[in-house]
Amino acid sequence: MIQASQAREVLDAAGCVVTPGLIDMHVHVYDGVAPISIPPDANCIAKGVTTVLDGGSAGAHTYPGFEKYVIGPSETRVYALLNISVAGQSTFSSENPHGELLDLNLVNPRVAAGTIAKHRDRILGVKVRLTRNIAGDQDLEVLARACAAAREAGVPVMAHIGGSHSALKDILSKLQAGDVITHAFRAGEGGILDDRGVVRPEVREAMARGIRLDVGHGANGFGFATAERALAQGILPDVISSDLHAYNYRGPVFDLVTTLSKFLSLGLTLEQVVDRATRSPANVFAFPEGAGTLAEDTIADVAVLRLEEAPVTFVDSHAVERRAARRLRAVATLKAGQIYGAPAA
Ligand SMILES: [Zn+2]
Structure with missing residues (x-):
């Protein structure tokens, strides 16, 4: 505990919510190489x-x-999660939407596992996108290769679900405890709900086996109706992430705190949403010791947030709106004790 009188700099956080520095477990920030990416600092640490x-x-x-x-x-x-395609997402833009997993010659588990072994301090898992436009009809094959690379390297797989050639049941059957499905609350085919809006039994079974659900809001990955139905049936996300990228950071996603605010509006408590962007992602992937916590003797990463009480309209990935009475806003960020984006005193 440091007394204010002994501090070099004092940040007035009266009326604010002070949390561990937030972890966004799903973003795209390879600016300049993967066309859907954005620069991280203006969109992450500033928020x-x-x-x-x-x-x-x-x-x-x-x-x-x-x-x-x-x-x-x-x-x-x-x-980073390493894409199972050696090209990563460099093949894919809105003008040239060629999926990185359409050519199996680019999908090499041995090379991926070798790269992870060389960069274990930064690469925390393997990513595979299973949508038809990315993986064609070979989704189960690329998933098998992603799993092979991940098992060899000893890291989890994150599988992007929805709109895939194969049934979710067959996809989930390849995953094991510690793996993650992202876009878990998306609308449309291949999601966690059946045609009647009931959570598929294979999803409950996968969760019981230790497979985690990540929100990954994105441009296509989050529907209010899906989330409302799932939450009503007791299915909560393990992690709330933004899937922030070039086609959604100007809306409907904007940033992680807006995504967290959407889950507040769906009835999760402030503690529940903060947990899903701090402690929980730190349990899913091997982030450095102390990320996502304010425990003593850990890195001094802190987010200062404000819970703003005012009417607001949120939009999901399918242009569906919901009114809410409050939202979280990022006021300031500290990384390793340094202040970013603090308001003028
Ligand atoms: Zn993504």
Whole structure:
């Protein structure tokens, strides 16, 4: 405990919520190489997020540049999931939406596992996108290769679900405890609900086996109706992440605190949403010791947030709106004791 009188700098957080520096477990920040990416600092550390996990923007061939040109120079702490395609997401833009997993010659588990072994301090898992436009009809094959790489390297897999060629049941059957499905609350086919809006039994079974649900809001990954139905049936996300990228950071996602606010509006408590962007992601992936906590003797990463009581309209990935009475806003961020984005005193 440090007394204010002994402090070099005092940040007045009266009326604010002080939490561990937020962890956004799903972003795309390989700016300049993966076309859907954005720069991390303006979108993450400026908004309460001290640590991010990039969701497969880099593959084995493009990872060294990610470390050199993004992870190194960024103020935000950036970690990576390695795309199972050696090209990462460099093949894919809105003008040229060619999925990185359409060509199986780019999907090499041995090369991926070798890259992870070389960069174990920064690569925390394997990412695989299973949507038809990314993986075609070979989703189960690329998933098998992603799992093979991850098992060899001893890290979890994050599988992006929805709109895939194969049934969710077959996808989940390849995953094991510690693996993650992202876009868990998306609308449409291939999601966690059946046609009647009931949570599929294979999803409950997967959760019981230790498979985690990540929100990964994104441009296609979050529907209010899906979330409302799932929550009403007792299914909560393990982690709330933004899937922030070039096609959603101007809306409907904006940032992680807006995504957290959406879950507040769905009835989760403040403690529940903060937990899902601090302690919980730190339990899912091997972030450095102390990320996501305010325990003594850990890195001094802190988010100062304000719970603003005022009418607000939130929009999901499908242009569906919900009115809410309050929202979280990021006021200031401290990373390793340094202040970012504090308001003028
Ligand atoms: Zn993503």
